[in-house]
Amino acid sequence: MRVVMVGTGYVGLVSGVCFSDFGHDVVCVDKDEKKIEMLDAGGIPIFEPGLDVLVSKNVKSKRLSFTSDLSEAMKNADAVFIGVGTPSRRGDGYADLSYVYAATEEIAQNIAASDAPFTVVVTKSTVPVGTGDEVEAIIAKHVDPSRFAVVSNPEFLREGSAITDFKRPDRVVVGTENEKARAVMRAIYRPLFINETPILFTTRRTSELIKYAGNAFLATKITFINEMADLCEAVGANVQEVARGIGLDKRIGSKFLHAGPGYGGSCFPKDTLALTRTANEHNSPVTIVQAVIDANNQRKSNMADKIMRTITAHHGGGDVSGKTIAILGLAFKPNTDDMRDAPSLTIIPRLIEAGAKIRAYDPESMKEAKPLLPDIEYLDNAYTCLEGADAVVIITEWDEFRALNMTRVKALLSAPILVDLRNIYRPETMKAHGFTYSNIGRPV
Ligand SMILES: NC(=O)c1ccc[n+]([C@@H]2O[C@H](COP(=O)([O-])OP(=O)(O)OC[C@H]3O[C@@H](n4cnc5c(N)ncnc54)[C@H](O)[C@@H]3O)[C@@H](O)[C@H]2O)c1
Structure with missing residues (x-):
């Protein structure tokens, strides 16, 4: 498969290099030319264990390359992944989709200018429910709907163990109702079938929501044990033993029960906030998630x-x-x-x-x-x-x-x-x- 990854941040670079390590031909694109220059010179713009070795191995085998020229990268591509940032929009906490839509517009123009019969456009960025519909509408302004499909394929890797997470995920989620697009996604993820990784095919909207629901649930688990820790301090109990005592219950599970200073990072804070915004917009508030956000900030x-x-x-x-x-x-x-x-x-x-x-x-x-x-x-x-x-x-x-x-x-x-x-x-x-x-x- 020929795969293009737009955005070479933590998710784009790791996904791109892992796809190339699966045997696909991958071109990673970033509009940040300094990043591309650095990658071309053998440097790695982020710290992620094992990434340098995997990048150099796949560059040597000529399956992986970097460019800031999207039109060059998209020649003969089977699938174009969008892995750009979706930070919190200043002021209101909605996901800022301007990078996703800007990348989509460029992708659309390139599909229109090419003679590719069918291109799958995949949102790997974390995007609110309905974003896939908007991405589809943008492309449809330039390209006949028979020539493309938009798929949601959220990423669940964790920084710090990103390569293992990508290559041995608990599951892969693919949201599309288009059969041709499903076949392309199946071919891209085929190497994971060997490990019997569950691949969950669902609708695009469900797939988009799975990502937010997953992050919100994990953030809730962390916040729950943090509040238990405060209670332990007040009553003279031990939170590590409480965590073990409840974590051994298989319905609860022992992961994400480590009390600490509150969750941070590039995903949980912005994704919990964006989920509450989506929920409010649809008059279906997620009050638990709002309480988690407030408790964590405090x-x-x-x-x-x-x-x-x-x-x-x-x-x-x-x-x-x-x-x-x-x-x-x-x-x-x-x-x-x-x-x-x-x-x-x-x-x-x-x-x-x-x-x-x-x-x-x-x-x-x-x-x-x-x-x-x-x-x-x-x-x-x-x-x-x-x-x-x-x-x-x-x-x-x-x-x-x-x-x-x-x-x-x-x-x-x-x-x-x-x-x-x-x-x-x-x-x-x-x-x-x-x-x-x-x-x-x-x-x-
Ligand atoms: N970081 C994580 O652990 C993680 C895990 C799962 C999902 N995600 C999601 O993945 C997405 C990307 O996150 P990240 O942490 O990799 O972001 P990041 O900020 O590290 O990287 C984004 C990259 O996209 C590039 N970019 C922006 N617009 C572009 C365009 N039009 N063309 C080409 N390149 C462009 C930027 O220059 C940057 O290098 C987000 O939606 C995030 O929520 C992140």
């Missing part, structure tokens, strides 16, 4: 209060003004450089507002973080970050923070205070090391 700022409370309690009063706080981890989760809606972006400004000075270290996201958090000092490793700090806060659970030498940590800090927003250390161990230790939902 939680991020509560985390700053928790940090300040821990520091002042250690000193028996006062505030954090003039104190230096070392932050380990800035990205919204480990194994990514993505800073979109990361909890650190709420927590750190609140600490600065309260007069604290911030030193920070993250293994991969500091380049992304610098323009967003300009008023902090960036250090090049965890231990130098701690030097002379009045407290340390773990915001992102990178592996390299899981086994810090606590004797060394204590010696570097000017006060032995550790706030562990990911519960990666044990309260007993930290107590034995003489730390004032604060965590999420476990007795200390």
Whole structure:
């Protein structure tokens, strides 16, 4: 199959390279010429484990190439995937579909100018219900409806494990009622049949909604356990044991029951918000999702209060003004450089507002973080970050923070205070090391 991927961000680049690794001929297109130049020169614009090796392997085998020229890329294409961003629209929280529609317009003009008998246009971006209809209408202005079909094929990969997620997904969802388009999608995903991956064929609207319903459900699960963690703190229970106790129930499942500082990232915040907008528009409000959004927003700022409370309690009063706080981890989760809606972006400004000075270290996201958090000092490793700090806060659970030498940590800090927003250390161990230790939902 000849596949074109429009947009080479986290989803487009990973999907494109994995399709080429399946044996298809793939051209990845991006309007950002710098990105294309970098990819052509063998560089990778994002951090995603294993991506560099897979890209270079498939470029060498000549199944994968990059360009900013869509018309060149679309020659003889069987399917054109739209993998551009759909961020929250400023001000109202609706999904901003301007990138999707701009890409669609270009794709339409290229199909019209070509003699391709049939092209499948696939929305891989996360798009609200009904967007496929609009994409179809845009193309139909230029092209006879017999020459194309619009399919919804939402992506479920997670940053940090994107390649495995793409190659071994729990399921693939394909939304179309067009038989020819189904056959093309079947051929594209055929390599996954070997692993017996369920491929769910459904209508386009249902497929679009599956993506939002999935993300909203996961965000709800996280928010639920976060609220249980607060309750655990209030009543002296242990949230990790509560999570295990309920997670062993197969109807509930143990995934996504890790209490923390609130969900962030490029998907959950914007997708939950967009879902509430779609629901309200159709007079069918999703009140649970709205409650999740409110609780999660509040939680991020509560985390700053928790940090300040821990520091002042250690000193028996006062505030954090003039104190230096070392932050380990800035990205919204480990194994990514993505800073979109990361909890650190709420927590750190609140600490600065309260007069604290911030030193920070993250293994991969500091380049992304610098323009967003300009008023902090960036250090090049965890231990130098701690030097002379009045407290340390773990915001992102990178592996390299899981086994810090606590004797060394204590010696570097000017006060032995550790706030562990990911519960990666044990309260007993930290107590034995003489730390004032604060965590999420476990007795200390
Ligand atoms: N990031 C994730 O983990 C994830 C997971 C599942 C689904 N999604 C969804 O996938 C979509 C893409 O997300 P992302 O994180 O990869 O976005 P991203 O911002 O990393 O990448 C989008 C890319 O599209 C390019 N682009 C925009 N308009 C273009 C055009 N007209 N022609 C060519 N290129 C164009 C941009 O230059 C950019 O490189 C979103 O809808 C998102 O919700 C993301």
